[in-house]
Amino acid sequence: MAIMLIVTGIAHFVFPKGLDAIVPGFLPGDVRFWVHLSGVAELVIAAMLLAPLSVLIWGKRVRLLGAYSALLLFIAVFPANINMAIMWSDRAMPSPLFAYARLPLQLALFYWAWAIARDIKRR
Numbered sequence: 001m002a003i004m005l006i007v008t009g010i011a012h013f014v015f016p017k018g019l020d021a022i023v024p025g026f027l028p029g030d031v032r033f034w035v036h037l038s039g040v041a042e043l044v045i046a047a048m049l050l051a052p053l054s055v056l057i058w059g060k061r062v063r064l065l066g067a068y069s070a071l072l073l074f075i076a077v078f079p080a081n082i083n084m085a086i087m088w089s090d091r092a093m094p095s096p097l098f099a100y101a102r103l104p105l106q107l108a109l110f111y112w113a114w115a116i117a118r119d120i121k122r123r
Helices: 002-014 015-019 030-051 062-088 095-122
Strands: none
Touching: 002 015, 002 030, 015 030, 030 062, 062 095
């Protein structure tokens, strides 16, 4: 998961224009702010997930906090994926399929982050 978050986090800075378009309109301010903020969040969470299990903050393992943070991030960006599916529904195929396929994949990310947290807590 950390590697995936590093790649996607960097993409928020290298290819922000494509992500600008899926930021939901109800968010205040500049869309690029939200794209960069989510990219920073992905990179910070990736670092947390790579932390040794012995590293603690507030008495909790940093890696566990990273897993919970990943879950919260995936929930927070889910509206952007819904927005993308709606916006892309009238595009030529296969774009709508790609946009709609992201939705169940996002649910898989929820489970993955939760499973990582569960595994860390067992250690």
